[in-house]
Amino acid sequence: EPEVTQTPSHQVTQMGQEVILRCVPISNHLYFYWYRQILGQKVEFLVSFYNNEISEKSEIFDDQFSVERPDGSNFTLKIRSTKLEDSAMYFCASTRLINTGELFFGEGSRLTVL
Amino acid sequence: AQKVTQAQTEISVVEKEDVTLDCVYETRDTTYYLFWYKQPPSGELVFLIRRNSFDEQNEISGRYSWNFQKSTSSFNFTITASQVVDSAVYFCALTERAQKLVFGQGTRLTINP
Numbered sequence: 001e002p003e004v005t006q007t008p009s010h011q012v013t014q015m016g017q018e019v020i021l022r023c024v025p026i027s028n029h030l031y032f033y034w035y036r037q038i039l040g041q042k043v044e045f046l047v048s049f050y051n052n053e054i055s056e057k058s059e060i061f062d063d064q065f066s067v068e069r070p071d072g073s074n075f076t077l078k079i080r081s082t083k084l085e086d087s088a089m090y091f092c093a094s095t096r097l098i099n100t101g102e103l104f105f106g107e108g109s110r111l112t113v114l
Numbered sequence: 115a116q117k118v119t120q121a122q123t124e125i126s127v128v129e130k131e132d133v134t135l136d137c138v139y140e141t142r143d144t145t146y147y148l149f150w151y152k153q154p155p156s157g158e159l160v161f162l163i164r165r166n167s168f169d170e171q172n173e174i175s176g177r178y179s180w181n182f183q184k185s186t187s188s189f190n191f192t193i194t195a196s197q198v199v200d201s202a203v204y205f206c207a208l209t210e211r212a213q214k215l216v217f218g219q220g221t222r223l224t225i226n227p
């Protein structure tokens with residue numbers, strides 16, 4: 001069964017460093033998402049992406065975050081200058097059809113900022 | 115605005131007991147989807163069920179069952195004859211047309227042997 005894959009599964013970085021989290025959505029999917037979960041808290045929407053542009057973003061998704069689909073298969077989340085509070089699990093998700101409610105999640109990338 | 119409330123932060127039961135996880139939601143839309151996800155200690159989100167707002171039929175899948183009541187804006191989840199492997203954090207979530215999910219705070223369920 002096709003699945004959303006994320007790399008790395010765990011990354012440790014120093015505060016102020018740039019981090020790129022990678023996702024490979026399911027191949028025929030058109031809508032892509034990033035969610036974040038700070039340890040012990042709920043999962044929060046960060047950003048949605050369609051047709052090579054951001055379709056919606058949350059208040060959390062400030063200027064230090066960016067997303068892109070560099071090569072038609074990967075979907076990346078970049079954090080320019082990491083802060084301690086960026087430590088979280090980051091989930092990528094994708095779907096083929098909007099309005100179906102069917103969303104496929106990756107297994108997550110755990111980011112630890114020291 | 116959409117909102118999902120899981121009032122039970124933590125539940126602890128003994129194996130084989132039945133347990134119900136509550137979920138109450140708010141939305142202004144008439145078309146929406148409700149979900150339950152399981153998050154085991156390994157951290158991934160495991161999809162359990164999706165329900166659209168037009169389908170109020172309750173659903174049973176093995177030991178799991180879901181009770182959707184639009185009149186009370188609730189979508190409760192019951193595990194029958196709980197097992198230690200059911201221990202996890204369970205999230206209820208809601209999405210409207212944009213497919214953006216709004217999650218509840220989660221309920222940590224511990225099943226003791």
